[in-house]
Amino acid sequence: MANHGWLPHDGKNIDLATIQSAFEAAMGFSTESFVGITQEALTVSTTGNSSTFNLQDLAHHNAIEHDGSLSRNDAFFGDDLHFNPVIWATTALRYGIRVPFSSPVITVETAAKARAARVKDAKLVNPAFNLTSQAGSIGETSVFLTAFWDESAGGVPKNYARVLFEEERIPYAEGFVKGNRTLADVVAMISKVGAVKV
Ligand code: HEM
Incomplete structure (x- = not known):
């Protein structure tokens, strides 16, 4: 922003x-x-x-x-602020970005599974791992899905996610048009993300 x-x-x-x-x-x-x-x-x-x-x-x-971010390393490893291409590479793969012949959008299920998998990865490698509640992490995935959801495509266009994370800009040039979003939309998305079996 x-x-x-x-x-x-x-x-x-x-x-x-x-x-x-x-x-x-x-x-x-x-x-x-x-x-x-x-x-x-x-x-x-x-x-x-x-x-x-x-x-x-x-x-x-x-x-x-918090620990277990999609595109940042855990604080234990020194830098919890800047984009980390290695952490992101795994999330991008799980989102199916640059995976040939895959769907053009990230669905709720894909995003929910990628989020949970990243938390599991972080737990394995970080001896100081701490994520007592996953609410923040689920909330961020849900805000991301709500903000960039393309109703007609049935998900978040992968290109939007790539631009947001890798180029740190809002994907206007890729076709993103601002919607009409409320806190209730985010809360409804949190329920959907939380309902995915991961
Ligand atoms: C439409 C609005 C927003 C969207 C789409 C959004 C999206 C995201 C996403 C996708 C992440 C996860 C990044 C990752 O795991 O690597 C994140 C993390 C974060 N967001 Fe937002 N966000 C929004 C609004 C905000 C606002 C208003 C604040 C604060 C005032 C905020 C503060 C943070 C912080 C501190 C993190 C880091 C959490 C972590 O450790 O992963 N966000 N956000």
Whole structure:
């Protein structure tokens, strides 16, 4: 979002009103959608102002940031913030990105299984692995599916996911059009993701 300028480009001094207007303008999310997560972000703020946070603050381990991310390494290994091409390569394979003759979209089932598999991988290699609740991880997969879901295609176009993770931009150039999304849509998606047998 900051790469596009929807959020301040320097990632600094972001408040709830900025999150609300940015996610509405960029992706069509209604204003209640990210109140809860912004409140969590404010608990790890280093701005000196209790109403604002810096994007960098979100890397704080075990606040929102957690082990077993789809595209980032665990904090135990040193860098939990930046895109990690090795971690992502496995998720991309599980999403079926660049897998010839596979479906062009990521379904709820595919995303749910890829998420759970990454958590299992992280558990195996990280001696300090800690993910007491998987709610955050399931929530992120669900927000991702809700935001980029293409109703007519029946999933999230793989090209959208590739651009989001690898190029850190919103896939407007690939055809993404902002929808009309609410917190209720995210909650409904969380139920669907949680219902997949993994
Ligand atoms: C449409 C809105 C959003 C989408 C599509 C989205 C998507 C995602 C995705 C897919 C991940 C997982 C990345 C990974 O596992 O490698 C993630 C992680 C994260 N998101 Fe969001 N997000 C959104 C809004 C927000 C907001 C509003 C905040 C904070 C104010 C936030 C904070 C975070 C943080 C801190 C993580 C890291 C968690 C981890 O350790 O994996 N997100 N988000």
